Amino acid sequence: MQNKVTIxxxxxxxxxxxxxxxxxxxxxxSGKIQFxxxxxxxxxIQGVLVKEEVSEEAWENAGKLTQESSLYVTGVVREDPRSxxxxxxxxxxxxxxxxxQDYPITPKEHGVDFLMDxxxxxxxxxxxxxxxxxxxxxISAIQEFFDxxxxxxxxxxxxxxxxxxxxxxxxxxxxxxxxxxxxxSGQLYMEAAAMALGKVYSFGPTFRAEKSKTRRHLIEFWMIxxxxxxxxxxxxxxxxxxxxxxxxxKVLENCRPELETLERDISALERVKPPFPRITYDEAIKMLGxxxxxxxxxxxxxxxxxxxxxxxxxxxxxxxxxxTGIKAFYMKPDPSRPxxxxxxxxxxxxxxxxxxxxxxxxxDPGLMEERFKEHELSPEAYQWYLDLRRxxxxxxxxxxxxxxxxxxxxxxxxxxxxxxxxxxxLYRLYP
Numbered sequence: 001m002q003n004k005v006t007i008x009x010x011x012x013x014x015x016x017x018x019x020x021x022x023x024x025x026x027x028x029x030s031g032k033i034q035f036x037x038x039x040x041x042x043x044x045i046q047g048v049l050v051k052e053e054v055s056e057e058a059w060e061n062a063g064k065l066t067q068e069s070s071l072y073v074t075g076v077v078r079e080d081p082r083s084x085x086x087x088x089x090x091x092x093x094x095x096x097x098x099x100x101q102d103y104p105i106t107p108k109e110h111g112v113d114f115l116m117d118x119x120x121x122x123x124x125x126x127x128x129x130x131x132x133x134x135x136x137x138x139i140s141a142i143q144e145f146f147d148x149x150x151x152x153x154x155x156x157x158x159x160x161x162x163x164x165x166x167x168x169x170x171x172x173x174x175x176x177x178x179x180x181x182x183x184x185s186g187q188l189y190m191e192a193a194a195m196a197l198g199k200v201y202s203f204g205p206t207f208r209a210e211k212s213k214t215r216r217h218l219i220e221f222w223m224i225x226x227x228x229x230x231x232x233x234x235x236x237x238x239x240x241x242x243x244x245x246x247x248x249x250k251v252l253e254n255c256r257p258e259l260e261t262l263e264r265d266i267s268a269l270e271r272v273k274p275p276f277p278r279i280t281y282d283e284a285i286k287m288l289g290x291x292x293x294x295x296x297x298x299x300x301x302x303x304x305x306x307x308x309x310x311x312x313x314x315x316x317x318x319x320x321x322x323x324t325g326i327k328a329f330y331m332k333p334d335p336s337r338p339x340x341x342x343x344x345x346x347x348x349x350x351x352x353x354x355x356x357x358x359x360x361x362x363x364d365p366g367l368m369e370e371r372f373k374e375h376e377l378s379p380e381a382y383q384w385y386l387d388l389r390r391x392x393x394x395x396x397x398x399x400x401x402x403x404x405x406x407x408x409x410x411x412x413x414x415x416x417x418x419x420x421x422x423x424x425x426l427y428r429l430y431p
Contacts, residue, residue: 008042010077010087017092019074023124024065026107034062036091038073044126046080047073047089054092061094067106068124070097084257119422120431130258131418134251135407139203141250142224142401145243146201151226154193154200156186162381169209182207187400188330188385190227191361194396195388201226213426215415216303216353218404220424227398233332233342233360236397237318240346240356241274243401244316248272251410264412268350271315278318281340284309300326307351316355320344329371331359352409358399365389 005018022040029035036047049062065071072095080088105121115122122128146153159173159180171182186202193200206223228236248269251259259266279287284305288295291308295301301309301319310317321340324333331341343359362368368389372379379386407419417423422431 006042007038007040007045007085010045010085010089013077014079014087015077017074017076018089019072021070021072021097024067024069024071026067027062027065029063034059036062036065036073038089039124039126041129043085045085045087045089046083047075047091049091053090058092058094061096062091064096064099065094066100066103068100068103068121070100071095072097116417116423116428117430123421126261128418130255130261131407131411131413132421133258134255134262134411135403135419137251137255138247138403138407138410141247142203142243142403144250145246146226149199149239151199151201152193152197154190154197154202155204156183156189156193156202156225158183158205162378171207171209184208185223185400186225187227187398190225190398191396192384192388194227194229194398195392195394198230199226199228211426214303216405216408218416218420218423218425221420222403223400224403225398225400227396229394229396231360231397232395233320233344233397236358236360236399237278237320237344238274240318240344240358240399241276241316244276244346244356244406245273247406248410259411262411262413264410268314268412269410273315276316276318276346277313278320278344279309280321281319281323282321284319287312298323298325303353306347306353310347310349310351310353313349315349317347317349318344319347327359329375329377330361330368332362333367348405348409350409350412352405355405355409356399356401358397360395360397363389363393363395365393 003013003016003018005013005020007020007022010018020040022038024036025039026037027034032051034049038045038047049059051059073091074093075089075091078088078090079086104118123132159175160183161180170184173180173182184206186204190200190202202225204222205220207220210217252266252269285295285297287309288305293305293308295305320343321334322343324339324341327341327343331343334340334342341359345354346356347353348355362371365386368386372382404416404419408416413419417425
């Protein structure tokens with residue numbers, strides 16, 4: 001096959017004959033002309049066959065094609081301003097690889113359970129492809145940001161002897177003769193790495209055994225967790241807003257066709273530029289009261305509270321200085337007000353909830369030992385973590401960003417299940 005290309009490359013071959021492998025998404029005929037909607041994973045293009053201009057074999061082969069049949073197609077690339085891609089293919093030859101029979105996902109409406117049972121095929125749909133493309137761009141932008149800003153990628157273990165946050169929502173497994181758990185966070189290990197490398201980040205799967213069925217939760221999801229030595233709470237917030245605005249900017253720059261496929265409101269993303277607004281937990285409680293959503297001081301926010309607060313702003317919102325009692329044991333108390341900690345949650349606009357949680361970490365070994373006792377954490381299991389405060393302790397901060405929630409927000413999706421190729425949810429382990 002000469003001049004074999006992908007659909008994404010056809011613009012470089014206008015007026016030339018090219019060949020590519022692909023699948024048929026739809027075919028229609030109007031007498032002596034057949035229109036083939038084709039895809040190859042890199043893009044979509046319409047192929048046109050005129051009966052008088054092709055061989056009888058090519059014409060007949062085109063007529064045999066069904067939805068998701070695979071083929072090699074040859075034709076001349078033409079510019080076509082009416083096409084979304086800007087190009088069209090004047091088909092001259094078709095080599096059938098397989099004629100698909102009874103493809104289960106048809107253009108008609110299907111229920112969510114049916115589509116999730118056929119997730120391995122649903123991924124082929126233009127909308128799902130667009131989401132996966134944007135997810136890949138987000139991952140690329142994340143790595144680019146940290147690589148350009150002096151961070152080192154470090155991989156924490158997936159099997160751990162204890163919980164990062166002292167919760168019981170862990171997947172328990174046997175590690176030979178010991179108990180172990182699937183990780184719910186790499187943060188504690190990133191703190192150790194930061195003491196060796198200064199600025200680090202991890203990027204990997206995490207697991208939460210939460211029996212939750214909300215549109216914001218998955219059982220298995222990916223976390224990006226940076227940790228930075230000699231960085232305080234304020235600098236941590238600046239890094240976060242620069243990071244998120246960089247990621248959104250790269251999606252806007254490189255994924256316009258995919259955002260159009262999803263009918264995403266581009267203007268909402270274009271406003272994501274620092275500085276981001278900040279309010280304290282106390283201010284948030286007051287604002288909620290004014291909205292008729294009274295909440296006692298010391299209670300954590302739920303999804304309705306986060307949404308109501310986010311609606312007052314046109315870009316991501318920082319809520320800072322939460323009560324010590326509702327945050328993780330490792331967060332540093334505010335020296336001027338120890339009942340709150342030097343932390344922040346970043347709430348995405350448009351009702352997508354928390355996408356980042358971060359804080360300055362406790363660096364005092366005595367205070368950390370007190371926290372172990374308060375939270376009934378095993379001194380033996382966490383001895384190595386206390387060592388970080390005993391041997392060369394320094395001020396340090398970090399945060400965690402949930403990839404799937406971020407994809408959901410940037411894509412404007414109703415449910416997080418579409419943000420990963422094969423989601424794991426409360427009642428779904430297949431396919």
